[in-house]
Amino acid sequence: MSILQVRDVTKVYEGKVTNRAINQLTFDVEKGEFLAIMGPSGSGKTTLLNLISTIDKPTSGEIIFNDIKPLNLNNTELAYFRRRELGFVFQDFNLLPMLTVEENIVLPLTLDQKPVQVMEERLQSLVNRLDLKSFLYKRPNEISGGQAQRVAIARALIHEPTIILADEPTGNLDSNNSREVLELLSKINKEKQATILMVTHDPIAASYCDRVLFIKDGEFFNEIYRDDRRQTFFQRILNVLSLLGGGKVGDLSSIRLP
């Protein structure tokens, strides 16, 4: 079942020079899928994420979540839709520094005025699943980058969104913390059938996904599905990246994945 349908979407930035950042892009995201979007710098990944997250509007084409077309919603409905249906995970975590880890996580429910009991139940379940207990009462500047990203993932999950949109979630993490965050995303994807769309430059991060969709100059370039072994999927991702051009694929091709 498709959770998200991107239908013939084009985004043109008008200015001194007209820039067609996304051009007639069509794809679906299935319920429970973990999808990576990859492409060279300037290929339109951020633009696409902004369109899917309803921060920006397509010039033409449609984006449909289940049966909801965000373009048809007014501003109040759109704000509510974003809060309820979408979960965001960013490269720089975006935690509020003055709040504790616990307060950051329940913030979306506080904004939704959910009953305290609901907040506590969901918080407890996430604290156990994401192993957050030891730093629940600390503030963001007192925890590591990996821990901060786990908190951001908990915050994205607490209102049980239809889809999690992750923008380079490991971009600011070292390799150990990256692996921890990717294993966590993989776990919530498998155990809770969470649907995740992740934009990444990192072929190791993409190798945790079920499918990688490659874009070039705002257009569909290729897509590949994971097979049994992550190592062979990783090699196939590198092959497509080398066809796409740019990047440091040569340096990575000898990596053995943990």
Ligand SMILES: Nc1ncnc2c1ncn2[C@@H]1O[C@H](COP(=O)(O)OP(=O)(O)OP(=O)(O)O)[C@@H](O)[C@H]1O
């Ligand atoms: N607000 C804007 N106004 C005009 N052009 C823009 C705007 N935002 C992006 N662009 C252009 O649209 C194209 C796609 O940019 P986008 O940021 O979506 O690429 P990207 O794949 O996310 O790049 P990167 O990997 O470097 O972040 C680029 O040519 C960029 O210069």
